[in-house]
Amino acid sequence: MAATLYDKIWNAHAVAAGPGGRTLLYIDRHLAHDGSFHAFEALRNAGRSVRRPEATFATPDHYIPTRDRQAIADPQLREKIETLAANAARTGITFFGPDDPRQGIVHVVGPEQGITQPGITLVCGDSHTSTHGAFGALAFGIGASEVAHVLATQALWQTRSRTLRVEARGLLRPGVHSKDLVLALIARIGAFGGTGYTIEYAGSAIRALSMEARMTVCNMSIEAGARSGLVAPDDTTFEYLAGRPYAPTGADWDRAVARWRRLPSDPDAVFEREVALDAASIEPMATWGSSPEHGVAIGGVVPDPAQQPDPTRRGSMEKALRYMDLQPGQKLEGLPVDQVFIGSCTNSRLEDLRIAASVVRGRRAVVPALVVPGSGLVKRAAEAEGLDRVFREAGFDWREPGCSMCVGMNGDLVGAGRRCASTSNRNFEGRQGKGARTHLMSPAMAAAAAVTGRMTDVRKLLAG
Amino acid sequence: MQAFTTLHAAAVPLDLANVDTDQIVPARFLRHPRSAGYGNFLFRDLRERDPEFILDRPEYRGAQILVTAENFGCGSSREAAVWALTGAGFRAWIAPSFGDIFFENSFKNAALPIVLPAGRVAGLRSQLHAAPGTSLAINLARQTLRFPDGGIEGFDVDPFRKECLLAGIDEIALTLRHEQEIAAYEARHLTPP
Numbered sequence A: 001m002a003a004t005l006y007d008k009i010w011n012a013h014a015v016a017a018g019p020g021g022r023t024l025l026y027i028d029r030h031l032a033h034d035g036s037f038h039a040f041e042a043l044r045n046a047g048r049s050v051r052r053p054e055a056t057f058a059t060p061d062h063y064i065p066t067r068d069r070q071a072i073a074d075p076q077l078r079e080k081i082e083t084l085a086a087n088a089a090r091t092g093i094t095f096f097g098p099d100d101p102r103q104g105i106v107h108v109v110g111p112e113q114g115i116t117q118p119g120i121t122l123v124c125g126d127s128h129t130s131t132h133g134a135f136g137a138l139a140f141g142i143g144a145s146e147v148a149h150v151l152a153t154q155a156l157w158q159t160r161s162r163t164l165r166v167e168a169r170g171l172l173r174p175g176v177h178s179k180d181l182v183l184a185l186i187a188r189i190g191a192f193g194g195t196g197y198t199i200e201y202a203g204s205a206i207r208a209l210s211m212e213a214r215m216t217v218c219n220m221s222i223e224a225g226a227r228s229g230l231v232a233p234d235d236t237t238f239e240y241l242a243g244r245p246y247a248p249t250g251a252d253w254d255r256a257v258a259r260w261r262r263l264p265s266d267p268d269a270v271f272e273r274e275v276a277l278d279a280a281s282i283e284p285m286a287t288w289g290s291s292p293e294h295g296v297a298i299g300g301v302v303p304d305p306a307q308q309p310d311p312t313r314r315g316s317m318e319k320a321l322r323y324m325d326l327q328p329g330q331k332l333e334g335l336p337v338d339q340v341f342i343g344s345c346t347n348s349r350l351e352d353l354r355i356a357a358s359v360v361r362g363r364r365a366v367v368p369a370l371v372v373p374g375s376g377l378v379k380r381a382a383e384a385e386g387l388d389r390v391f392r393e394a395g396f397d398w399r400e401p402g403c404s405m406c407v408g409m410n411g412d413l414v415g416a417g418r419r420c421a422s423t424s425n426r427n428f429e430g431r432q433g434k435g436a437r438t439h440l441m442s443p444a445m446a447a448a449a450a451v452t453g454r455m456t457d458v459r460k461l462l463a464g
Numbered sequence B: 001m002q003a004f005t006t007l008h009a010a011a012v013p014l015d016l017a018n019v020d021t022d023q024i025v026p027a028r029f030l031r032h033p034r035s036a037g038y039g040n041f042l043f044r045d046l047r048e049r050d051p052e053f054i055l056d057r058p059e060y061r062g063a064q065i066l067v068t069a070e071n072f073g074c075g076s077s078r079e080a081a082v083w084a085l086t087g088a089g090f091r092a093w094i095a096p097s098f099g100d101i102f103f104e105n106s107f108k109n110a111a112l113p114i115v116l117p118a119g120r121v122a123g124l125r126s127q128l129h130a131a132p133g134t135s136l137a138i139n140l141a142r143q144t145l146r147f148p149d150g151g152i153e154g155f156d157v158d159p160f161r162k163e164c165l166l167a168g169i170d171e172i173a174l175t176l177r178h179e180q181e182i183a184a185y186e187a188r189h190l191t192p193p
Helices: A005-011 A037-045 A075-091 A106-112 A127-135 A144-153 A178-189 A211-224 A234-239 A252-259 A311-324 A350-359 A376-386 A385-393 A443-452 A457-464 B046-048 B079-086 B098-105 B118-130 B159-167 B171-176 B179-189
Strands: A013-015 A025-026 A027-032 A056-060 A119-122 A140-141 A155-157 A163-169 A197-202 A229-231 A273-278 A285-289 A294-296 A341-343 A367-373 A419-422 A437-440 B004-011 B066-067 B092-095 B111-114 B134-140 B145-148 B153-154
Touching: A005 A013, A005 A140, A005 A178, A005 A197, A005 A229, A013 A273, A013 B179, A025 A106, A025 A341, A025 B179, A027 A075, A027 A106, A037 A144, A037 B153, A056 A075, A056 A106, A106 A119, A106 A127, A106 A211, A106 A376, A119 A127, A119 A144, A119 A163, A127 A211, A127 A229, A127 A234, A140 A229, A144 A155, A144 B098, A144 B159, A144 B171, A155 B171, A178 A211, A178 A273, A178 A285, A178 A294, A178 A443, A178 B159, A211 A229, A211 A234, A211 A350, A234 A252, A252 B153, A341 A350, A341 A437, A341 A443, A350 A376, A350 A443, A350 A457, A376 A385, A443 A457, B004 B118, B066 B118, B092 B118, B098 B159
Parallel strands: A027 A056, A027 A119, A119 A140, A163 A197, A163 A273, A197 A229, A341 A367, A341 A419, A419 A437, B004 B066, B066 B092, B092 B111
Antiparallel strands: A013 A025, A025 A155, A285 A294, A285 A437, B004 B134, B134 B145, B145 B153
């Protein structure tokens, strides 16, 4: 019978059937970070041990400062990182610590190290675990109880999700990136349009994307309400993985690739829902409100809640406009920003930094701008090709890797009432700091905002 | 884990869609251990900005049920969002849809998320606004919800989660009963990481 990529991974990981159609699903890889201390504590309190330490990889990202890491001044931050190190040492799991060049955002480190592979199940106590679906892995975020569950049992009770295929036809135009594609999708289907579904991204526009760009799309699946996103593995995937430290080698590699080639959804596989996007018609996007679904093309205007027929959604729009201090009908382009953040598990990879640097080169940031590479290896690679100099000479702050200003746990915060052009994934109220106003956009658009001090259609800078 | 069987308690209507877990518990509180009492952090920023925030109105004091709108608990996987709600005394939340991870996290903490059609939930919120402080009755075994107007609505719940809630079963203990199957799976499928 015809099967989807999702079905194939699911069927290969079913350990036991439970009541009510639930399945005990085997978990191949688990990523832990410095916010995982709640789960380790629960495990310890229950007197349970880690079943398979070699399947878990840990690195600090949420709490780790992006500068002055040798002597972390804030004792609470220092304690979070020391706790993760101690938990890793105590349980025997692999740890990429603050001094290790491999340290970084878990969702950057996993793929970079080849820990993320096609056809596996991968979980992490972080909602953006959907990122790893870019490799054709079934990857999803879990809560602290489930993290403890995976550590203790290497399995999780799961219910099959529904399947949604998003087919992005045609190709993205110059100056338009995968972040724009996924913001356009969420604007179309809504922040709960994907609830209950695993989204498989397909079509020529997805096939043409690099692994980095596919990760950006899968990363944002959670912002459409889906727990997982998937892209079928192909030569782009295999080329990215070849030679990575934890990827198979030699004859094992050949066998793995042969296995991975059988993973894509069968041509006659049926999805419960299909959405088609015309990639060529997508414009550079930015959000105006406080939900990732509040995205419009940069040339567009802030929508009018009065035109929203649903009273609850209307109320949410009104609340968002008050929070963001914007008016219906206001143009987004030209709106002044107070600062810029380039980073996060959505857009902190080498390709993202290259794209941003290409806009910045030869220009000056006119507002405070922060660049936070996704990992130590991304940082080194960027420095090897001089990207750090491009940013620094333009007045950007060049930092050490971590989640930083995406989640505002490490002290990097946007001030109350200040407007931030951000490459992160969430524009929720208070997400980047209490009272902070976040506008989501691509690295190219964020770079354009930094050098103009306003929301700007990056294509105008590319043309000039 | 504590069991969940029946609940008869006042309900609060919260007319907001896409309430994310960053609003339920802002990130800066997550560095605290669970013993810090996450109930104190519930909707902290919303409450500070809006002294009239509905959860703080005296007529809803002691409420244990939250009736809200689409996509409640979207966003971050932080289980602390559920701890904040249970810490503040809530045991059940009703919405047309929930953030997926938040939904799972609820069951792990002896709390019951109930999904009802959007129109029904909106009607329920209207009834609660009309008569603030009204109680609802939830019977998990029967899967029923009794409304203030006397109407009774059935709700769906996954049988596995229902059993776990009714009996207060620790899910990890349940999974460990399948230890041999997990080991057999590993013997068949495992390749070194």
